[in-house]
Amino acid sequence: MTQNKSQMDFYPTRMRRNSKIIPRTDSVVYGESFVSLSEDNAKFFEKNGYLIFENLFSENEIKSLFDELKKISLDESKKDSPQFILEETDKEVRSIFEIHKQSKMYGGLCRDRRVLDVARQLLGSQVYIHQSRVNLKPGFDGKEFYWHSDFETWHSEDGMPSMRALSCSISLTDNFEFNGPLMVIPGSHKQFVSCSGKTPKKHYQQSLKRQEVGTPDKEILEAMVREGGIVTAKGKAGSAIFFDCNIMHGSNGNITPYPRSNAFFVYNSVKNKLTDPFCGLPPRPDYIASHDFTPLEPVKNFLVSQR
């Protein structure tokens, strides 16, 4: 059934058939003792699949992160590297992948105890960065991103075997209700939606702009929203949302003048290392799905640590 010979596929998807629900067999919270978050936080994450921390980073810290980003964005020597995704129209930088390797400051940020400890405690193990990027979503014509589960893609295209990963998105700009904030469907992380269709070759070249294969049917989304509703991740710059690798999420477009930028880190457990992609195609490039499984060492404060 699956095309991955080396590993059992508990979450088959993109077998061309219709969408269908497969109940999650993996845990959501793997840790047993919590220091950087409360028991209640952990329970909330278990139940809802996300967790928002307001003001996790200070105004000063956000300013430093922004200045660093500007500096990198203006570095013409880097614009040709595949990690830099440019707008088709004006060649402005839209996303930078592997930001934790492109910048010492962002390398520190993903190791900062305020985020790394939460990831390690929820996943109950050491973790490494599966993917990192910053998004510079412009105002006026920010595009929508349709509903999807990240795990569906990481499993199918990257060979991530189990649901033992989570994302942390740190807001670098204010998230209003009207500038296309992240929307999640609470509770949707407990069901895996096996999607219809077949993964095209080099799918990532297109899917990072607009995903079609790997998105669920309308009926399934309706049922999930009827059950769990929709929560939008509003909040000031400096807030952070952690969300489970399998939670259904998306974002509307943004015609307002307010841009929406964030730093985005995917933490995967070192006990959940990538195997061959379950779709049977070659894996995506390393800057999108890392094969460097070295556990992250925490730093107390990313701004201090890099000096």
Added chain:
Amino acid sequence: MTQNKSQMDFYPTRMRRNSKIIPRTDSVVYGESFVSLSEDNAKFFEKNGYLIFENLFSENEIKSLFDELKKISLDESKKDSPQFILEETDKEVRSIFEIHKQSKMYGGLCRDRRVLDVARQLLGSQVYIHQSRVNLKPGFDGKEFYWHSDFETWHSEDGMPSMRALSCSISLTDNFEFNGPLMVIPGSHKQFVSCSGKTPKKHYQQSLKRQEVGTPDKEILEAMVREGGIVTAKGKAGSAIFFDCNIMHGSNGNITPYPRSNAFFVYNSVKNKLTDPFCGLPPRPDYIASHDFTPLEPVKNFLVSQR
């Protein structure tokens, strides 16, 4: 300068030059005594250019309006008339123009004292319907509508001389923050943005789907939002928003499963009858910009009146 020979043009636009601001010379609130709204309501409208009434219509009333809509939408004999705008993909009804003529119930709705009296008192005169429609904005792929002033179009393409008109949008479905609700820029109604570009022939055939000519520059929008912020018209089905003909407004797309439907009436003062379009082209069809200036007679309750 203008192409309308019969009438002075106080708000020249689409002269191919850049956007520029022309201060509003017309009043916002024309009435002097208020019965269906408070003095504070009128002051709020004067200052901000909009007014929201929660629960203006009951659940039962909304249900009747919805049932009526379904009945009309399913009437195959009407689908070919120009008033019916269909989705390109599945030929579902997306908008119905002149709804107040297509349906006795909606004809009663726009005369219902709860809305008509507000319009008459704010505009300080008898009023007629310049345009009416219902929008059936679907969930999952509702398109965004970019920032614009309605008056800019009605002046340029319909020959509306002055700013003495307002719109009332009655929600037939719940407006959440995430299903593409109307967004307005408070205070923006006090400035007219003269837009760049030139009106193409039969512009309405395209502009009702996606407006490009008649939209302001980014710099002007940024300044307006810096000044006034953005307000989203959230609220339960049955709420209504009144907004000035010149307020800058738009809406984001909608990937959520929640559709967003509304009944939309444009009230124009009988003292502000249409003249020739200021863009110099023939006027738009009557079902988009009416030349029937007969004042509306109020009814106490639209559901009772039609029986």
